[in-house]
Amino acid sequence: MPKVVEPNRAGPPGRDRLLSRFAREWLLPQWKWFLLGATFAAITAICAGGYSQITALATDWLKDGDNRIFTVAPMVIMALVLIRAPAMYWQTQANNRGVQNAIVKLQEKLFARLIDGDFARLQSKATGEYVSQFANDMILVREAALRVASSLAKSTLTIGAAVIYMLTTDWLLTVLLLIVYPIAFVPVVRLGARVRNSSRMAQEQAGALTAVLNEAFQGARTVKAFSLEAYQKSRAHRGFLERARLYMKVLRAKALADPFLEIVGGVALAGLFAFAGWRALTNDISVGEVLGVIVAIGVASPEIRALGTLNALLNEALAAAARIYAVIDEPQHVGDKPDAVAMGRAQGSVQFDQVRFGYGAGEDVLKGLSLTAEPGQTVAIVGPSGAGKSTVFSLLLRLYEARAGAVRIDRQDVRDVTLASLRANIAFVSQDAFLFDTTIRENISLGRTGATEEQVQAAAKAAACDFIDRLPGGWNAPAGEGGRNLSGGQRQRIALARALVSEAPVLLLDEATSALDSESESRIQQALAALAGQRTIIVVAHRLATVRRADRLFVVEDGATVEAGSHDELLAKGAVYARMVQHQLT
Numbered sequence: 001m002p003k004v005v006e007p008n009r010a011g012p013p014g015r016d017r018l019l020s021r022f023a024r025e026w027l028l029p030q031w032k033w034f035l036l037g038a039t040f041a042a043i044t045a046i047c048a049g050g051y052s053q054i055t056a057l058a059t060d061w062l063k064d065g066d067n068r069i070f071t072v073a074p075m076v077i078m079a080l081v082l083i084r085a086p087a088m089y090w091q092t093q094a095n096n097r098g099v100q101n102a103i104v105k106l107q108e109k110l111f112a113r114l115i116d117g118d119f120a121r122l123q124s125k126a127t128g129e130y131v132s133q134f135a136n137d138m139i140l141v142r143e144a145a146l147r148v149a150s151s152l153a154k155s156t157l158t159i160g161a162a163v164i165y166m167l168t169t170d171w172l173l174t175v176l177l178l179i180v181y182p183i184a185f186v187p188v189v190r191l192g193a194r195v196r197n198s199s200r201m202a203q204e205q206a207g208a209l210t211a212v213l214n215e216a217f218q219g220a221r222t223v224k225a226f227s228l229e230a231y232q233k234s235r236a237h238r239g240f241l242e243r244a245r246l247y248m249k250v251l252r253a254k255a256l257a258d259p260f261l262e263i264v265g266g267v268a269l270a271g272l273f274a275f276a277g278w279r280a281l282t283n284d285i286s287v288g289e290v291l292g293v294i295v296a297i298g299v300a301s302p303e304i305r306a307l308g309t310l311n312a313l314l315n316e317a318l319a320a321a322a323r324i325y326a327v328i329d330e331p332q333h334v335g336d337k338p339d340a341v342a343m344g345r346a347q348g349s350v351q352f353d354q355v356r357f358g359y360g361a362g363e364d365v366l367k368g369l370s371l372t373a374e375p376g377q378t379v380a381i382v383g384p385s386g387a388g389k390s391t392v393f394s395l396l397l398r399l400y401e402a403r404a405g406a407v408r409i410d411r412q413d414v415r416d417v418t419l420a421s422l423r424a425n426i427a428f429v430s431q432d433a434f435l436f437d438t439t440i441r442e443n444i445s446l447g448r449t450g451a452t453e454e455q456v457q458a459a460a461k462a463a464a465c466d467f468i469d470r471l472p473g474g475w476n477a478p479a480g481e482g483g484r485n486l487s488g489g490q491r492q493r494i495a496l497a498r499a500l501v502s503e504a505p506v507l508l509l510d511e512a513t514s515a516l517d518s519e520s521e522s523r524i525q526q527a528l529a530a531l532a533g534q535r536t537i538i539v540v541a542h543r544l545a546t547v548r549r550a551d552r553l554f555v556v557e558d559g560a561t562v563e564a565g566s567h568d569e570l571l572a573k574g575a576v577y578a579r580m581v582q583h584q585l586t
């Protein structure tokens, strides 16, 4: 749903702090490019001053019938053009390079913070909202940084050159202009705060809209099957309208800048004619000098205007930068403790000791759950849907942390070891059997760094992946987004092969064979049986055939273990498990 964005009149705090932090962290490292840009900007500014100078001289030559008007003047102007034009190009290019470098670094940082950061944070928002940060927020930051880099030096220097020319020509006039102009600028600066505020709302909504669009495309199958096109269109329509409405606010605040600047320019020109004309008529300055001043103002005006609109752009970008920093600065909750040790290759014992856990601020999903797996054992977790079985795996992988109790591997609390070394000891097939949009071969070999072709082939064989050779493209066939080019059962087998190619001592299978035919399933059971004694295998499954041969079964109901024992023991007990088996057999 497009989120209703609460208007927040206060706006994000510390505009100047944000600006200077951004400049220091991202632009300063590129100072060489910006210095180069500024050098070329200085050249263009000097040439601009030259235009005023030659105009003044030429006008007087014309008046005096001096023939330098058609010899020297055109040549000087051509020379100025020939210098200024390439300088303009190189100035822009140097700045572009500096800004692009900075943006690449910023994107990498944002991405690294997200992908390295808490799993819970990635889960808490629709993926589209993060995607939008890389698309929409980055564009705003980039545009403003480009404009700042290219305009700031060029505009201030050009204005400076014009002012110096005017000062040497008519200081009184110049001083007058310098007093009047800044006053006229106050409203333009005021507009900035409005831009920043509306921009933040517009960007938040852009994130929500991206999420809506993402979902519509990802869920295309369901959309078509249920004829939900109209429903999706109306959701998107509302999003587009809201986007337009919020963006209009930004545009309106930005649009107000131009008329203000127009007024400022017009008043300046009118005043100039009155004042300079009068000075010329009283012979304090020459007609040529009046024209020179007009040219100087003509050259400076667009630059002043550029600075004015730059302010609006800058405020828009600052709102985006604040959103980016909100992600970058968010502390990580699940991370390595300062005294975390890297665990070596584990023996593979797993222990859940009275574990309590709930998602976010929600109530407990695991309510004092205990279970153990000895090294080399195959253990099954069974229980009704929603009982908390997948959650057990998430805690063992330390995607989340227990609220109470302890999760241990080789008798070490998972919180006391480094995340990397913990996860290196675990191979995992998730319930959704997620594949990456790359080749089949790569999808399998990702399970182990430096996996050889032989190891990949062996893992695929163990996971009953003989269908690969029949795929168009074979081992190089693309899996498609999330693996959608494959059938559900094929996807599961590739995901299983990826886990098997890893030699991790603990293997977690979450409904890893639920979509398979019984022949493939029994082949996989054999492959897993061959691993018995070498790996600790924890299986979550509903199917009896998948779990019955496990050394030990844990029956989980409503977040707690209610029964444990071998298949036969539990059958003999005649309680929960026995009833489940009875249901499946009848």
Ligand SMILES: Nc1ncnc2c1ncn2[C@@H]1O[C@H](COP(=O)(O)OP(=O)(O)OP(=O)(O)O)[C@@H](O)[C@H]1O
Pocket (backbone or CB within 6 Å): 123, 359, 362, 365, 384, 385, 386, 387, 388, 389, 390, 391, 392, 431
């Ligand atoms: N990311 C999440 N945020 C909030 N609640 C969640 C989240 N994931 C799971 N839950 C809740 O936690 C409970 C346990 O979920 P879990 O996925 O562990 O069940 P499960 O036993 O694996 O079920 P199934 O057999 O259907 O896969 C459920 O009630 C579910 O609603």
Ligand SMILES: [Mg+2]
Pocket (backbone or CB within 6 Å): 389, 390, 391, 431, 510
């Ligand atoms: Mg599950």
